[in-house]
Amino acid sequence: MNNLLHYARKYKKELILAIICIEAETIFELIIPMIMADIIDVGVANGNKSYILMKGGQMIAFAAVALLLGHACARFTAICGNGIGAEIRKAEFQKMQTYSFANTDRFSTSSLVTRLTSDVTTIQNSITNGMRPGFRSPVMMLTALVVSFRLNARLAMVFFIAAPLLAVILFFIIKNVRPLYGKMQGAMDLVNRAIQENLRAIRVVKAYVRGEYETDKFGEVNTYLKNTSERSFSLAALNMPAMQFVMYGTILSILWFGGNLVIGEHMKVGALTSFLSYVLQVLNSLMMFSNVFLLFTRSLTSWRRISEVLTEEPEIRDDRATDIEITRGGIQFDHVYFKYRETAKEYVLSDISFQILPGQTVGIIGQTGAAKSTLVQLIQRLYEINSGEILIDGQPIYKYTQDHLREAIGMVLQKNTLFSGTVKENLCWGKENASDEEIREACRIACVDEFIDRLDAGLNTVLGQGGVNLSGGQKQRLCIARAILKKPRILILDDSTSALDTATEQKINDGLKDALPDMTKIIISQRISSVSHGDQIIILDDGRVNAVGTHDELLNHNEIYRDIFESQQKGGGLLA
Template sequence: MRNLLKYAKKYKKELILAIICIEAETIFELVIPMIMADIIDVGVANGDRNYIFMKGFQMVFFAVLSLFLGHACARYTAICGNGIGAQIRMAEFQKMQTYSFANTDRFSTPSLVTRLTSDITTIQNSITNGMRPGFRSPVMMMTALIVSFRLNAELAMVFFIAAPILAFILFLIIRNVRPLYSKMQGAVDLVNRIIQENLIAIRVIKAYVRGDYEISKFREGNMNLQNSSERSFSLAALNMPALQFVMYGTILSILWFGGNRVMVGNMKVGALTSFLSYVLQVLNSLMMFSNVFLLFTRSLTSWKRISEVLEEEPTINDDRAKDISIKEGRIRFENVYFKYKEEAKEYVLSDISFEISPGQTVGIIGQTGAAKSTLVQLIPRLYEVTAGEITIDGHPIYEYTQDHLRDSIAMVLQKNTLFSGTVKENLYWGKEDATDEEIERACSIACVNEFIGRLDHGYDTELGQGGVNVSGGQKQRLCIARAILKAPKVLILDDSTSALDTATEAKIKEGLEKSLPGMTKIIISQRISSVLDADQIIILDDGKINAIGTHEQLLADNEIYQDIYFSQQKGGSQAL
């Protein structure tokens, strides 16, 4: 709760004003039954119309004042609840930006989306809808109890029977409903995952005519959410009938005993009416308090899920960083080992050692699953090495700040990602203040200029989510141009020319050599033609380095390289 309350500091004034309005409104409402008792016992009994009108105006005045205070309370609680929700959402999103790949692997994407949206909305609604009854009910209950005992202490003893019964029923409901809320939020995660997978892979689903299967899978997840929600809310809904049972039982008891006292003259009718009003106030306050408990129980479940994100410690940090910068781009791997999880039995990469000189072009080739992409993701510290050391310009990579390290290394990943917005806005990711000349130069190197003129509005063409309105090859070229705009010391192309024809790929390679001669380039590819002219080629086999050499050396001596080369040569000749 301390962690949750720190997000309320910014809205301290609104919180205090809301509480003041709630308490003042409650006091004015509690005065009204006393005035009503005076009207009956004094005004009506004595036939004093002036007294009745005077007290009536007092009731109207307090009612209007309560209405005004209630409106102010609603406004302040809305500001407070929505503001705290926004603060938590921002803190959670900022925390996620500090995660390494290892951190994000712990949470599924749909679960993170749910924690950023649904769970925070639950807390937000609990504050907005729970603050008023939460602060109102204790004051109302205590004041009404005091007045009830003053009016008739013997009748008020019924509360000592009703309250424990209600508390016991509420305890049973909350104890059973809390774990159901956790299951319900987990079911929301599952539904979000199915929807996300379906939307991302919609083309594959249609191509394989798997719409019916996806509908069946969604129906199962949706029914799971429905059943979880039904169980949770059905159990929580027992709160109301339990309260009504206790409430009506209490009222009947008071009418029975109070009516007898009125008949024998020990109590006036106005006093009994006023007493019943306060009884209803006490019972309503108990009902509000129980509803607040249910809101609080659900919000605690959501807060626990959010706390897991906020308390997750990034596996990669800048604790050992120094004030140094990358000047040349010399990369050295020294006996590097890596596995995704500490408890894993086998290493994904084992005993990796090699060196890349500044300005060199290095090719990495190997069978699918040889951990080529994993290897290059260690260079910008997207993952942390398990053992061994990676150095750039003679310094271990952990001595560079993450921002500087990643800003000096441009990666074009296997899965090309474009964002909603224009072509130019996507290119600005490489350099925010890039001039039109710089953009055109980068696009010329990446052969984007070959198709940019065919787009509806050139560089101002709106790209759909993920760049759905450009082809795979166009998307790859835009991503390469974006990376070139960074003017990095190291450029990593992770199988990022797979959708390009060999002629376009050759143009891009030639442009990189001529325009950016001092930049270190690492090219991962399945095609020999992509790494043919590299200064050195690294062959990875099952997470280990099998051989390092030039094309001629490997073709003469290495069996794996020979197999890949001749199989591709054979495939090419058959195609011809």
């Protein structure tokens, strides 16, 4: 609760005003039954019309004030609830930005989406809908109890039977519904995952005509969510009829005993009417309070899931960073070992050692699954190595801040990622304030200028989500141009020219060499033609460095390299 209240600090003013409005409204509503008793016992009994009109006017005035206070309360609680929800979402999103890849691997994407949306909405609704009854009910209940005992202590003893009975019912419902709420949010994660996977792979689904299969798969998780939700809300819904059963039983008891007291002239009709009004207020307060408990129970389940995101400790921190910068771009791996999980039996990369001099172009080649992409991700410190050391310009990478390290290294990933917006906006991810001349130069080097004029609005063409209105080769060239625009000291191309023909790839390599001769370049590829021009080529085999050398050296002395070369020659992958 302390952590949750932390996000309410910004809205403390609205929170306090809402509570004041709630309590003031409650007081005015509690006065009304007392006025009503006076109207019956004094005005009606004595036939005093002026007294009835005066007290009636008071009732209308108090009701109007209560209405205005209720409106103000609704406004302040809405501001408070939605504001706290926005603060929690903001904190969650900011926390996610600090995660390493290892942190994000612990949560599924669909689960993170649910925790950012549905779980926060649950807390938001609990505040908006629960604040009024939560603060109103205790005051109304206690005040109504005091007045009820003052009106008739013997008749008010019925509360000592009704209250424990309601408490037992509420305890039973909450005890059983709380674990179901957790299952329900987990089921929502599964539904989001199914939707996300299907939309992301919609082209594959249609290509393999697997729409019916995907529909059945979605139907399973959707039915699970439906059944879990039904069990949760069916149990929670028992609260209202159970409360009403106790409430009407209490009213009948009061009417029975109170009626006898009126017949015996031990109690006036107005007092009994007023007493019944206060009894209804007490029981309604208990009912509202029980609903608040159910809202609170569900929001606690959501807050626990959100807390897991907020309390997740980033595996990679800048606690050992110093005020140094990458100036040359030399890279050295010194007996590096890495595995994704500490509990994994085998290392993904084992005893990796090599050196790349500043300004060199280095190719990395190997069979599928040789951990080539994993190796370059370690350079940007997207994962933390288990042992050994990675140095840039002679300094361990942990001595550079993560922001500077990643700013100094441009990486074009194996999977092209473009964002909704214009072509220019996507390119400016590389350099936010890039001039038109810089953009044109980056486009020339990456051969984007070959197709940019054919787009509807050139650089101002709006891209669909993920760049769906571009071909694979066009997306790859845009991603390369975006990385070039950063003018990084180190550029990593992770199989990022696979959709390009050999001639275009050669033009890009030549452009990089001419325009950025001092930049260190690492090229991962399955094609020998992509890396043969490099100053050295590293062969990875099953997570280990098999050999390091030039194209000619490896072709003459390394069996793996020679086998790849010969198979690509037979398949038509001749060197350009």
